[in-house]
Amino acid sequence: MQGGCTARQTADAFxxxxxxxxxxxxxxxxxxxxxxxxLPVAEEAHPTTEALLVLNGRLELEPAGRTMSLTAHDLCLVAANTPHPVLPDSAGTLLIVDGDDEHDEGRAAAPQLAGRTED
Structure with missing residues (x-):
């Protein structure tokens, strides 16, 4: 989908x-x-870094065995190849940006909580 869109409205329509x-x-x-x-989601890992921005609700994530509770406007960067199950009670809307394989090689696998974004 190119051009203007409202991510939350798009997700709510699913x-x-x-x-x-x-x-x-x-x-x-x-x-x-x-x-x-x-509902929880089994552990998974991706070949690229993921940026997970919580638009609304809550995300209970466990990247590399570290439990993280994220709420609206929190951003978490999950490094390439980092296992990260989603824990129960994670209802809401996420904006996900998947990285580029070429630029992810050799990055550390530690999850990062980037903090709250500005409204």
């Missing part, structure tokens, strides 16, 4: 949770939106 929708590209990075529910 019939199911845990299915992301591609909104566009920024350089080589993919920008997606995802609506979650309170």
């Amino acid at each position: 019939p199911d949770t845990w299915l992301s929708r591609h909104l566009g590209q920024v350089g080589t990075a993919s920008v997606k939106v995802l609506r979650t529910d309170e």
Whole structure:
């Protein structure tokens, strides 16, 4: 989806949770939106760094064994190849930016909480 969009409205229109929708590209990075529910998601890892911005609700995440509680406007950077299950009670809307494989090689696998964004 190119041009103007409201990520939360796009996610709210999905019939199911845990299915992301591609909104566009920024350089080589993919920008997606995802609506979650309170059910946990098994541990997964991706070949690229992920930026997870909580638009509303809550995300209980456990990257590399470190529990993180994120709420609206919190941003978490999950390094490439870092296992990260989603814990129960993680209902809300996420904006996800997937990194570029070429630039992720050799990065440390420690999760980072980037803090709150400005409204």
